[in-house]
Amino acid sequence: MFVEDSRWRQFVEEWAPGYEETVFLPGLVTDPSVISGRIAAAVATATAAGGKGLRLRGFRGSEFDFKLTERLVRTAPQGAQPLTEWLAENADDRPACVAVNDVSSWDLGLGAFAQALVRSLIPGRDLVSGADIYTFIADVEWTPFGIHKDDEPSLIFHLGPGVKELWVWPADGIDHHLLFENPSLGKVSFDFDRLLPGAHRYTLTPGDFICIPRGRYHLFRNVGPSVFLGVTLFPPNIRKSFSDWMIDHLGARLDAAHEPRSFDELRRLVLNTLGDPEAMSGLATTMELAAAKQRTAGYLRP
Numbered sequence: 001m002f003v004e005d006s007r008w009r010q011f012v013e014e015w016a017p018g019y020e021e022t023v024f025l026p027g028l029v030t031d032p033s034v035i036s037g038r039i040a041a042a043v044a045t046a047t048a049a050g051g052k053g054l055r056l057r058g059f060r061g062s063e064f065d066f067k068l069t070e071r072l073v074r075t076a077p078q079g080a081q082p083l084t085e086w087l088a089e090n091a092d093d094r095p096a097c098v099a100v101n102d103v104s105s106w107d108l109g110l111g112a113f114a115q116a117l118v119r120s121l122i123p124g125r126d127l128v129s130g131a132d133i134y135t136f137i138a139d140v141e142w143t144p145f146g147i148h149k150d151d152e153p154s155l156i157f158h159l160g161p162g163v164k165e166l167w168v169w170p171a172d173g174i175d176h177h178l179l180f181e182n183p184s185l186g187k188v189s190f191d192f193d194r195l196l197p198g199a200h201r202y203t204l205t206p207g208d209f210i211c212i213p214r215g216r217y218h219l220f221r222n223v224g225p226s227v228f229l230g231v232t233l234f235p236p237n238i239r240k241s242f243s244d245w246m247i248d249h250l251g252a253r254l255d256a257a258h259e260p261r262s263f264d265e266l267r268r269l270v271l272n273t274l275g276d277p278e279a280m281s282g283l284a285t286t287m288e289l290a291a292a293k294q295r296t297a298g299y300l301r302p
Contacts, residue, residue, distance in 0.1 A: 002086075032160055040081075043135075060095065062144045065096070081231065114133040135228065146189055155233075159228055169216060245290060
């Protein structure tokens with residue numbers, strides 16, 4: 001497995017845990033078809049089960065496509081059908097792309113690979129807030145998000161079969177006046193001709209890996225149909241962890257309370273709940289269960 005590759009170990013040693021530099025490792029994955037096969041198996045399992053819990057989004061152009069999304073969720077790939085063909089068939093051979101988040105939860109082999117991969121990326125640390133192992137399947141020239149940035153580092157394993165082009169802008173490399181505010185995507189631009197000269201261009205062939213730091217604007221172009229596997233490592237978020245634990249622990253009690261008719265009633269309910277020793281007594285156990293789930297997913301040390 002490539003996590004034993006000296007280039008990968010050097011990459012992790014130099015840039016973990018923040019991964020704050022663009023790093024390109026050509027040919028890191030020696031047999032991309034193995035990972036592609038596990039992704040296809042995961043998608044087949046999820047769609048054959050009716051898609052319940054499947055986090056899949058289909059796009060045409062720069063827009064979310066509800067009909068395509070429903071069709072993909074309800075249609076399993078046939079046999080060893082490549083995912084690019086599955087997408088093209090359900091998109092009626094019109095340009096489209098699809099993102100599947102948390103894809104590793106649908107296949108044991110892919111899940112085991114994801115565990116080893118995540119552990120290699122955060123040596124000696126717990127990934128308290130977890131990760132997202134996702135796939136992006138494209139049969140379209142430009143990906144739908146335009147020139148955009150992400151809130152976490154994007155760790156991309158390009159699996160092919162087509163070639164993918166990537167442009168990455170330096171930090172503060174785009175004047176914000178040249179971007180517009182999109183309600184879903186934040187500040188983006190589709191004015192490619194004007195902005196591309198300011199970016200560094202990479203050509204990704206099957207098996208290549210690239211790390212795009214958080215906050216760096218970037219843009220993908222697909223030369224041919226292709227699949228990639230992406231990894232998002234969520235940084236620790238104490239506020240979110242605290243609120244999640246409290247809701248998990250006290251949610252049922254709060255749900256059972258009558259609907260408050262005033263802010264004073266709501267305040268009394270919250271303060272009485274937090275001040276009740278019996279209500280708070282099992283909080284440590286709730287936190288241990290949350291940790292057990294993260295450990296099972298491979299995001300905490302054994």
